[in-house]
Amino acid sequence: MNVRLYSKLLRPAFSITTAVNGFRLQKHLYSTQKDVSSFERKEFPLSSEAKTQIGSLLDTLYKRNFGQPEFLEAVYEVLGSLIPVFAKEPRYIQMFEKIIEPERQIIFRVPWVDDNGIQRVNRGFRVQMSSTLGPYKGGLRFHPTVNLSVIKFLAFEQTFKNSLTTLMMGAGKGGSDFDPKGKSDGEVMRFCQSFMTELYRYIGPDTDVPAGDINVGAREIGYLFGQYKRLANQFNGVLTGKDLGWGGSMIRPEATGYGCVYFAKNYLQYKNMDFKGKVCIVSGSGNVAQYTVEKLLDFGAIPVTMSDSNGYIYEPNGFTREGLQFVMDLKNVKRGRLVEYLNYSSTAKFFENEKPWSVPGDFAFPSATQNEIDHEDAEMLVKNKVQGVFEGANMPSTSEAIEVYKQHSMMFGPGKAANAGGVAVSGLEMAQNSQRQQWPREEVDEKLSCIMRDIFSMSLSASQKFGLGDDVQSGANIAGFIRVADGMIQQGAV
Incomplete structure (x- = not known):
């Protein structure tokens, strides 16, 4: 055979x-x-x-x-x-x-044909974790490391993150072990169409509303939405992260990065500090990292690093807006590798197969992937006198790393709070779709800023209420959990 x-x-x-x-x-x-x-x-x-x-x-x-x-x-x-x-x-x-027990776990085969006419098969996932507070809501991730454990962890984290926004959203997560890197547009389109051909049975604007995540950007959302529309014969808000021309929201691509910096800004204000002149270490070079760097520049900070899977760039004088634009074009349009930034900057250095956590700075923004900061990395951050870590990615710090932060009284913004801006604006996109309206950029940005301020306040308040002082990580877990748990109690044994 x-x-x-x-x-x-x-x-x-x-x-x-x-x-x-x-x-x-x-x-x-x-x-x-x-x-x-x-x-x-x-x-x-x-x-x-x-x-x-x-x-x-x-x-x-x-x-x-x-x-x-x-x-x-x-x-x-x-x-x-x-x-x-x-x-x-x-x-x-x-x-x-x-x-901790998902309401539903869906695993399915995703067959597709490559450019050489060869049939390929990947595995698709959708974990519908909780519908207590609203329709399942959470992104889709296409990456070779995707498996059921990863998707369940992301869906579990999403439960608390979505709760903290106070918007009417449940929690879910999905994706596939398909890797878009090195694939043609035609191959990505055929994969997305096959993926949606199975997924569409389980989603809908009042049931489950997926969005993007790692390797699922505007291109992939477009292909997925087109296939859903064809199969369901409906034009509705079944996906968020859509293009502005057909139901997307202003600020959605920027939301996670902007929101993380807004969260950090509120934390710094609580400590009577600001970003002016502060050196910031950023990992990643996707949407989250790009817009984290952009907002840090807006606040007068000096972001000096970005990274991808091949290593990191160190720009000793900080990235300029022009340098950031080069990275955006490189990653979003050319889909190139970060080492190519050396063709633009004569002052930058590239460190192959290394993480940026050995670079001295004031604040760290891990914005790449889970478990990218381990105990050794955290000790290096302490040694370099980093004062705070704010997670743009989902669970980028291991439990051992978090213990190091706490032992040294570092400010710590956990991902479920600090990176909730992305899903918050997804929730705002759902509201706009329901109204058949598109809000101005300034209005969405202001709502995002207010949501991140409230998330910080709720997390701090919950921590202090239960005798944990300024432990914002525990406070975020407590505040997010209690809102979901109270809803479960009120809705009965379902």
Whole structure:
């Protein structure tokens, strides 16, 4: 039998499943199980009944999600933050048990034909995590590292992030292990059309509204929307991140990067500081990093690094607006590699296969991908006297790195709060689509700024209410969780 045909037969047409994504038996996966003692805190004593409930929850969590380290890490991080809540109000433990189990997990085959006429097969995912606060909402990611664990972790994080915006949005996430890099426009179009041919059954403006994420930009959203419209025979707000000409919102491409800097600005104001003349280390070179750099320049900061998967650029005097525009054209139009920036700048240096965290600076903005800052990187940031870390990416800091931040009293803006600007403006795009209107750029930007200010205030207030001081990370988890949990209690056992 033809090998490619045989590999296709091994993929189910689709499945709705709670099974783990294979059995990856690497040694480190066995160390991810934790018991209740890992989370206990002397200042927040748990009742014996609460300990039993949490212990049972942890056992079930590990058994159901064995081999999914990204998802387990995300759940453990949030659980640690919620111990003060469970100590005070044990009734919320049952709600956490519900929140960590997705409402629906969809896995499907994505067949497509490359430019040589050869049939290819990828795997598609959509995890519909929570509809308590509104339709499922969250991006699509196309990247070779995508698997069920990654998508579940992102959907779980999305639950709290969307809650913090206070907009009427549930949470979901999706994507595929397809890699658009090196593919022609025709190949990307055919893949997107095949992906949507299955996904369209599960989405809709009042059901599930996907958006973009890593490697899913304006081009991919266009292809996906076109195929949805063809299949459903409807023109509606089923996707966000659309082009301005057919239902998109002003500020949507900029929203995550701008929002992260707005969040950081509010944190700095709370500490009686500002960005003027501050050196900022930025990772990534996609939309989030680009618009983080742009807004930092607006506030008088000096962003000195950007990166991609091949290494990072160090611009000792800081990126200029012209230099940033070169990067935007390079990445968004030419789809080139960041090392080509050396053709533009005579002062820049490129460090191959290295991360930018060894560069001295005042603030760090990890804006590339999950787990890009580990314990060693965090120690390097401390050594270089970095005062704060604000996450533009989803969970870019490992739990060990976060412990380093806290031990050294660094300002820390967790991704679910600091990068919520993207989904916030997606929510505003949904509102505009419902009204068949498009709001002015200034109006959307002002709403975004206010949302990020309120997210910081809510996170800080929740932290202080539960005796955690200025622990904004824990406060964001608590504030986001309580809003969802209260909705679950009111809506019953569904």
